[in-house]
Amino acid sequence: MKEFITGNHAVARAVRLCRTPLIAAYPITPQTPIYEKLSEWEASGELKGIMMRTESEHSAMASCIAASLTGVRTFTATSSQGLALMHEMLHFAAGCRVPVVMANVNRLLAAPWGFWADQQDSLSQRDTGWIQLYCENGQESLDTVIQAYRIAEQVFLPAMICLEAFVVSHFMEPVEIPDQVQVDRFLPPLNLPHRFDIDKPGYLVPVVPPELYRKYKHMSQTSMNSVKEIADRVDREFREEFGRGYGIIEPVMLEDAEIVIVTSGSITSTARIAIKTLRGQGHKVGLLKIRLFRPFPVEAIQHSLQGKKKIAVIDRNISLGSGGIFCQELRAALVHSSDHPLTFSYIAGIGGTDVDPEIIEKIALDAMKRGEPVDTPIWIMD
Amino acid sequence: MEIEHDVSSELVIPISYGSSEVIETGKWGFEKPEAAFMTAPCQEVCPAGNPIPQFLYFAGEGRYQEALEAILNENPFPGVCGRVCFHPCEKDCNRIQYDEAVSIHALERRVFDATSSHAPGIPPLSSSVNAKRIAVVGAGPAGLSAACFLRRLGYRVTLFEARKELGGVMRWGIPEYRLPKSIVKKEIKRILQLSIDVKTGVKVGKEFFFRELDRFDAVFLSPGAGSSLSLGIEGEDLKKVWRGGDFLNRINSGGKIKIGKEVIVIGGGNTAMDVARSALRLGSKVTVAYRRTRAEMPAIQDEIHEAEQEGVRFEFLLQPVKISLLKNNKVRVKFQRMKLWGKDRSKRPKAIPVEGSTLTRDADRLIQAVGEGVDLSWIPETVGQNGLIDVNLSLATSHPKIFAGGDAVDQPRTIVTAIGAGKKAAIAIDLYLRGHHPNGVFSRIRVGKRGALSMEAYLSGRNEGTWSQPKEVISYPQLHTLYFEHSQRVEMSKLDRMTALKDFSEVNLGLTREEARISALRCFSCGTCNYCYNCYFFCPEGVVTLDPQRRIRTVDLEHCKGCGTCAKVCPRNGVVMKEAG
Numbered sequence: 001m002k003e004f005i006t007g008n009h010a011v012a013r014a015v016r017l018c019r020t021p022l023i024a025a026y027p028i029t030p031q032t033p034i035y036e037k038l039s040e041w042e043a044s045g046e047l048k049g050i051m052m053r054t055e056s057e058h059s060a061m062a063s064c065i066a067a068s069l070t071g072v073r074t075f076t077a078t079s080s081q082g083l084a085l086m087h088e089m090l091h092f093a094a095g096c097r098v099p100v101v102m103a104n105v106n107r108l109l110a111a112p113w114g115f116w117a118d119q120q121d122s123l124s125q126r127d128t129g130w131i132q133l134y135c136e137n138g139q140e141s142l143d144t145v146i147q148a149y150r151i152a153e154q155v156f157l158p159a160m161i162c163l164e165a166f167v168v169s170h171f172m173e174p175v176e177i178p179d180q181v182q183v184d185r186f187l188p189p190l191n192l193p194h195r196f197d198i199d200k201p202g203y204l205v206p207v208v209p210p211e212l213y214r215k216y217k218h219m220s221q222t223s224m225n226s227v228k229e230i231a232d233r234v235d236r237e238f239r240e241e242f243g244r245g246y247g248i249i250e251p252v253m254l255e256d257a258e259i260v261i262v263t264s265g266s267i268t269s270t271a272r273i274a275i276k277t278l279r280g281q282g283h284k285v286g287l288l289k290i291r292l293f294r295p296f297p298v299e300a301i302q303h304s305l306q307g308k309k310k311i312a313v314i315d316r317n318i319s320l321g322s323g324g325i326f327c328q329e330l331r332a333a334l335v336h337s338s339d340h341p342l343t344f345s346y347i348a349g350i351g352g353t354d355v356d357p358e359i360i361e362k363i364a365l366d367a368m369k370r371g372e373p374v375d376t377p378i379w380i381m382d
Numbered sequence: 383m384e385i386e387h388d389v390s391s392e393l394v395i396p397i398s399y400g401s402s403e404v405i406e407t408g409k410w411g412f413e414k415p416e417a418a419f420m421t422a423p424c425q426e427v428c429p430a431g432n433p434i435p436q437f438l439y440f441a442g443e444g445r446y447q448e449a450l451e452a453i454l455n456e457n458p459f460p461g462v463c464g465r466v467c468f469h470p471c472e473k474d475c476n477r478i479q480y481d482e483a484v485s486i487h488a489l490e491r492r493v494f495d496a497t498s499s500h501a502p503g504i505p506p507l508s509s510s511v512n513a514k515r516i517a518v519v520g521a522g523p524a525g526l527s528a529a530c531f532l533r534r535l536g537y538r539v540t541l542f543e544a545r546k547e548l549g550g551v552m553r554w555g556i557p558e559y560r561l562p563k564s565i566v567k568k569e570i571k572r573i574l575q576l577s578i579d580v581k582t583g584v585k586v587g588k589e590f591f592f593r594e595l596d597r598f599d600a601v602f603l604s605p606g607a608g609s610s611l612s613l614g615i616e617g618e619d620l621k622k623v624w625r626g627g628d629f630l631n632r633i634n635s636g637g638k639i640k641i642g643k644e645v646i647v648i649g650g651g652n653t654a655m656d657v658a659r660s661a662l663r664l665g666s667k668v669t670v671a672y673r674r675t676r677a678e679m680p681a682i683q684d685e686i687h688e689a690e691q692e693g694v695r696f697e698f699l700l701q702p703v704k705i706s707l708l709k710n711n712k713v714r715v716k717f718q719r720m721k722l723w724g725k726d727r728s729k730r731p732k733a734i735p736v737e738g739s740t741l742t743r744d745a746d747r748l749i750q751a752v753g754e755g756v757d758l759s760w761i762p763e764t765v766g767q768n769g770l771i772d773v774n775l776s777l778a779t780s781h782p783k784i785f786a787g788g789d790a791v792d793q794p795r796t797i798v799t800a801i802g803a804g805k806k807a808a809i810a811i812d813l814y815l816r817g818h819h820p821n822g823v824f825s826r827i828r829v830g831k832r833g834a835l836s837m838e839a840y841l842s843g844r845n846e847g848t849w850s851q852p853k854e855v856i857s858y859p860q861l862h863t864l865y866f867e868h869s870q871r872v873e874m875s876k877l878d879r880m881t882a883l884k885d886f887s888e889v890n891l892g893l894t895r896e897e898a899r900i901s902a903l904r905c906f907s908c909g910t911c912n913y914c915y916n917c918y919f920f921c922p923e924g925v926v927t928l929d930p931q932r933r934i935r936t937v938d939l940e941h942c943k944g945c946g947t948c949a950k951v952c953p954r955n956g957v958v959m960k961e962a963g
Contacts, residue, residue, distance in 0.1 A: 202398055
């Protein structure tokens with residue numbers, strides 16, 4: 001059944017469908033509607049779990065970690081400054097191997113102040129050891145929450161799903177609400193081992209010698225690496241159950257493409273329009289959407305971009321002093337492929353600025369003209 | 383490829399099943415938390431120094447036996463005080479500044495009532511048997527309290543009582559509807575179980591010469607104030623004019639009394655209220671005439687209020703000047719109208735006559751209750767002064783081994799003050815017999831600064847003869863009220879007016895079990911630990927251990943980093959951070 005709802009409410013709906021018993025969160029624009037909706041359902045009894053209203057995002061994450069260690073599914077949602085405040089606990093969550101699922105509504109980071117769509121917040125948490133998935137719209141946000149639990153609970157790693165402020169979080173669209181029976185089948189009740197056992201008392205996060213620390217990190221990396229395959233399989237299984245899927249990356253009209261636009265999140269939808277226009281003008285343009293960012297699906301990307309000559313990566317973020325972060329990752333992924341393509345970094349949509357089809361067309365045409373590598377990012381300023 | 387996770391292994395999540403105790407984190411900090419219990423203002427203002435937060439804690443937990451023991455340690459009369467005390471504790475309750483005072487008075491009664499069926503005894507305070515003998519003259523609240531504490535300290539006590547039964551004002555003064563005799567009997571019985579030599583019907587100075595008291599190592603005089611003061615006006619000796627004390631005495635002796643349709647009561651103290659309300663119960667219409675206004679009445683506010691509720695009429699600013707007998711056998715009282723003007727020596731507004739303004743009132747009976755005096759005829763002259771027995775701050779008279787307290791000395795005439803005096807005298811006598819000067823000791827064992835002494839504090843240093851500094855009194859701003867929730871005070875239910883006036887049945891019905899529980903849990907436990915577990919829950923190190931059953935709170939100092947969280951989160955300011963030694 002379809003419902004006309006916002007991206008935030010789609011996320012909240014997914015959490016309810018996943019029967020998450022413990023939600024700990026702190027409100028922040030533009031994530032607040034998720035918090036409010038879950039609170040509303042808690043009050044009405046439609047949400048069986050507990051909405052724990054913590055005094056900060058740091059505590060919200062600490063609560064999720066502790067709850068998860070008692071063996072239950074947990075959820076939190078935040079954005080921007082909230083995520084930044086959570087930073088320390090993000091490392092703890094990953095290090096404690098708790099499959100916490102978080103929705104982060106991508107909002108710019110201060111200063112200066114603002115509320116608008118920008119991936120800087122979640123990408124700044126790139127190295128905290130969290131799985132990261134970027135969603136294109138409300139439907140994908142809902143579905144990705146469900147998938148994220150399936151993935152995270154297999155590998156004992158926390159997962160963050162990202163949707164952009166307003167353009168996804170507050171944008172209303174018809175969203176197919178999965179049937180509860182199907183969700184229950186896809187995501188059976190959680191049977192995590194109880195890490196807190198009164199018959200076997202232990203304490204978490206002990207001081208460890210250097211070699212042991214290294215070992216933990218090595219194991220985490222092994223697990224993280226396995227996510228590429230697991231996430232892909234989970235998505236296929238999801239498609240079997242619900243008839244929808246997204247892949248960890250999505251190639252669009254790549255077979256004959258001479259130039260490939262690479263996007264993530266909501267800009268992908270716009271790019272789908274733009275490449276149609278460009279194709280109509282006779283340009284062989286393809287599109288590659290990156291959905292799984294951590295772990296970075298290196299093999300899948302190498303495979304899909306094999307033999308391509310030019311790539312234009314559009315980033316709604318920037319690593320100051322370097323360039324677009326997706327572009328950095330992509331370049332690194334392709335560095336060992338033979339005859340690797342010219343990869344341009346375009347910065348567009350920073351601070352919530354609009355990225356309309358014309359801008360994407362302009363980027364494609366600009367990239368087509370260029371024959372030489374450019375090491376610095378190219379800013380789209382109109 | 384799906385990796386196999388051995389999720390129970392320490393090698394997947396960083397968990398240790400060893401112990402972190404080997405890491406002496408306690409060495410990292412500079413400060414350590416210390417339990418710094420303080421005196422609650424309710425306890426300070428209680429003349430008997432009742433351990434109020436302590437007994438309320440037990441009551442809230444339903445541990446009434448322990449609640450009773452806590453009170454008995456400082457006051458042998460919870461049943462009496464829970465009924466007739468003027469409960470200044472509630473006026474000074476910190477909770478008043480938050481919402482409403484805790485129902486301390488009703489809860490004290492509840493503690494007695496809940497335990498009275500199995501009547502637990504009073505434990506001795508000292509295991510040492512003392513051959514020294516002490517005489518207590520007068521078995522009212524002061525005498526019984528002194529006898530009780532002296533006996534518990536190991537002395538051999540002989541109690542002299544002129545009347546046939548013990549209890550003094552509790553037995554012969556306060557009417558049944560306020561204080562049933564069965565309650566007084568039970569509490570006295572508990573004291574006598576300590577094995578006290580009782581001589582009833584023996585009036586010192588008559589059946590037993592005063593000088594014979596010399597055989598004792600120390601003497602405590604607590605004869606009370608048993609003789610009604612005279613009005614000093616014409617007609618006072620008419621048969622139709624009674625004295626309040628005599629009237630109450632007759633009521634409490636069980637005799638039948640006829641007092642007529644209309645009764646005028648003169649006076650504004652507790653005796654006047656007891657007289658007025660008793661007269662109502664005998665079927666009379668009662669008017670109380672008082673020479674000042676309601677605000678100056680020395681009676682307990684609750685008593686005045688209850689008298690009003692029951693239908694006693696009040697006429698203020700009236701001073702009787704003449705009483706005469708009318709032909710129809712009624713008495714006529716001529717009153718001088720008064721007005722308030724200036725202040726007297728005790729800073730109370732003074733009543734002065736309004737020149738030329740008089741009026742008369744007729745009644746079937748006049749009962750005057752304008753105060754009680756002390757019969758000093760049997761006491762050596764050197765010991766008395768201004769109609770009272772003269773004592774210093776430690777209740778010692780000019781005679782080295784004679785002490786005195788209760789209504790016969792210059793102190794507020796309330797039951798609880800008398801009980802406190804009994805305790806103070808017991809300590810003073812003990813110090814005297816052990817060769818200590820009381821002054822240095824009293825300043826160490828005081829409960830705050832308003833006169834009450836703590837027997838618990840006294841015993842803590844009695845063996846060594848040294849006492850630590852007394853606890854400070856905690857004020858409202860020192861509480862962390864963030865942790866409290868607002869709640870309503872529960873009042874005792876009462877007999878309805880019609881039922882109450884039918885006979886002398888007890889008017890106040892006490893709290894139900896549930897009302898008592900809710901009321902006791904309202905106590906902030908100012909300055910003491912009530913095992914709220916805040917420190918336990920908030921301690922980031924998990925080094926706090928609480929044992930509410932044994933009332934122990936411990937901190938593992940070897941692992942406490944001294945962060946001070948426990949001190950910050952204690953709602954009652956019971957923890958302070960001190961520099962580590």
